[in-house]
Amino acid sequence: MKADAVIKAVYEKVLARNPGETEFHQAVKEVLDSLGPVLEKHPEYIEANILERIVEPERQLMFRVPWQDDKGNFRVNRGFRFEFNSALGPYKGGLRLHPTVCASILKFLGFEQVFKNSLTTLPMGGGKGGSDFDPKGKSDNEVMRFCQSFMTELCRHIGPDTDVPAGDIGTGGREIGFMFGQYKRIRNEFTGILTGKALNWGGSLIRPEATGYGCVYFAEEMLKTRGDSFKGKICTVSGSGNVAQYTVEKLNQLGAKAVTLSDSGGTIHDPAGIDAEKLAFVMELKNVKRGRIKEYADKYGVEYLEGKRPWGIKCDCAFPSATQNEIDENDAKTLLKNGCILVSEGANMPSTPEAADQFVSNKILYGPAKAANAGGVATSGLEMSQNSQRLSWTREEVDERLHNIMISIHRQCYDAAEEYGMPGNLVAGANIAGFVKIADSMLDQGLV
Numbered sequence: 001m002k003a004d005a006v007i008k009a010v011y012e013k014v015l016a017r018n019p020g021e022t023e024f025h026q027a028v029k030e031v032l033d034s035l036g037p038v039l040e041k042h043p044e045y046i047e048a049n050i051l052e053r054i055v056e057p058e059r060q061l062m063f064r065v066p067w068q069d070d071k072g073n074f075r076v077n078r079g080f081r082f083e084f085n086s087a088l089g090p091y092k093g094g095l096r097l098h099p100t101v102c103a104s105i106l107k108f109l110g111f112e113q114v115f116k117n118s119l120t121t122l123p124m125g126g127g128k129g130g131s132d133f134d135p136k137g138k139s140d141n142e143v144m145r146f147c148q149s150f151m152t153e154l155c156r157h158i159g160p161d162t163d164v165p166a167g168d169i170g171t172g173g174r175e176i177g178f179m180f181g182q183y184k185r186i187r188n189e190f191t192g193i194l195t196g197k198a199l200n201w202g203g204s205l206i207r208p209e210a211t212g213y214g215c216v217y218f219a220e221e222m223l224k225t226r227g228d229s230f231k232g233k234i235c236t237v238s239g240s241g242n243v244a245q246y247t248v249e250k251l252n253q254l255g256a257k258a259v260t261l262s263d264s265g266g267t268i269h270d271p272a273g274i275d276a277e278k279l280a281f282v283m284e285l286k287n288v289k290r291g292r293i294k295e296y297a298d299k300y301g302v303e304y305l306e307g308k309r310p311w312g313i314k315c316d317c318a319f320p321s322a323t324q325n326e327i328d329e330n331d332a333k334t335l336l337k338n339g340c341i342l343v344s345e346g347a348n349m350p351s352t353p354e355a356a357d358q359f360v361s362n363k364i365l366y367g368p369a370k371a372a373n374a375g376g377v378a379t380s381g382l383e384m385s386q387n388s389q390r391l392s393w394t395r396e397e398v399d400e401r402l403h404n405i406m407i408s409i410h411r412q413c414y415d416a417a418e419e420y421g422m423p424g425n426l427v428a429g430a431n432i433a434g435f436v437k438i439a440d441s442m443l444d445q446g447l448v
């Protein structure tokens with residue numbers, strides 16, 4: 001069969017086998033659409049049916065998570081872990097706790113993770129998990145009881161050489177701590193089964209910063225290809241969680257001005273820039289008080305755009321750092337009309353396919369999530385290395401490794417795009433460079 005026909009057949013099977021899972025379909029299509037030239041050059045991938053194998057998770061786990069709220073009511077959530085692909089190493093990928101979590105969302109994230117982890121050059125397979133539990137509005141004790149119940153089941157399936165989950169939306173340091181404690185209690189072993197741990201008990205310096213910093217480092221590499229830098233650039237950032245916070249911090253360090261942050265309630269616009277002091281306020285507000293971003297507008301007297309995302313605000317560079325499909329085609333057109341020259345994706349799949357097409361066809365600097373936000377998982381990989389060696393590296397050492405990994409990821413995407421005749425198209429470049437390594441490893445390992 002010809003490459004195009006193979007791709008079409010595999011995609012149709014994905015639609016039929018995974019009905020209604022629109023986010024998963026979207027993520028698969030985006031990758032498959034880039035792979036035609038690769039299959040033409042490598043008929044061995046077609047012969048070994050690599051595409052159909054790669055779109056099917058190796059293992060899918062779904063389980064009941066019963067827990068008790070503070071009023072004594074018995075509550076039930078659904079837990080998941082998708083162990084997607086282990087060709088390159090143990091499954092690795094975060095745990096999302098959000099009411100929208102379902103199989104489709106976790107499968108899209110797990111699928112993306114496989115390619116992202118491949119790009120990091122570290123030995124990590126891909127997986128993703130989580131629950132439809134919403135930590136927002138819950139007491140610390142309720143969150144702890146949920147996390148303990150979740151880990152009581154999950155602990156059977158993970159391990160330092162099997163599957164090493166991490167944080168994601170709704171899973172920060174607090175949740176990782178509760179889950180780690182429960183694992184240790186049940187298994188009677190202190191091993192690196194989660195990343196994103198606190199420093200005192202096996203965490204890595206720079207892990208909290210890594211996704212945001214990495215996304216900005218990746219953007220810096222894109223700017224360099226046009227002889228440009230961050231000096232004086234106006235940047236819009238969405239979200240106000242882990243990724244958004246450290247994106248703003250690194251942008252400030254590199255001489256750019258971040259002017260927005262958001263949450264599911266709305267967006268704040270601070271034309272004077274979110275400087276270090278204001279960022280410290282955001283970190284306290286979001287990580288400790290668990291408040292709403294509107295309080296920033298109240299404190300600093302800036303505009304609050306209720307229910308709005310930041311994409312209508314004029315900027316040079318945009319950093320979507322909240323959630324999937326947060327930039328649609330109209331947002332993309334608005335960004336382009338307002339002179340945006342760069343989009344670097346901190347969130348996973350934040351641009352709809354139509355929005356991504358706008359960025360690619362208008363040839364702006366566009367860093368797709370699986371490349372631009374890979375710094376988080378890369379530093380999780382570094383945390384695993386430190387755990388294995390029972391060593392801790394310095395802040396400078398980890399940051400330098402992260403920076404070099406982001407430079408290398410950019411280089412791989414850029415070179416793959418050139419090699420396959422799509423110069424500058426980092427979407428295709430990321431998909432191809434990530435895919436080839438996994439496909440070759442799957443071939444090496446036989447029919448798995």
Ligand code: NDP
Pocket residue numbers: 167168169170171172211239240241242243244262263264265321322323324346347348373374376377
């Ligand atoms: P956090 O939970 O720390 O923050 C998420 C932020 O996004 C919050 O401000 C939240 O607002 C907002 N948000 C979440 N869902 C929605 C929604 N449906 N609509 C509008 N706003 C929303 O998560 P992270 O910062 O860790 O993750 C952000 C993104 O980055 C995700 O796509 C994640 O998959 C991705 N990512 C994270 C990595 C990491 O290391 N943490 C690594 C790679 C990617 P609110 O509080 O109101 O819900």
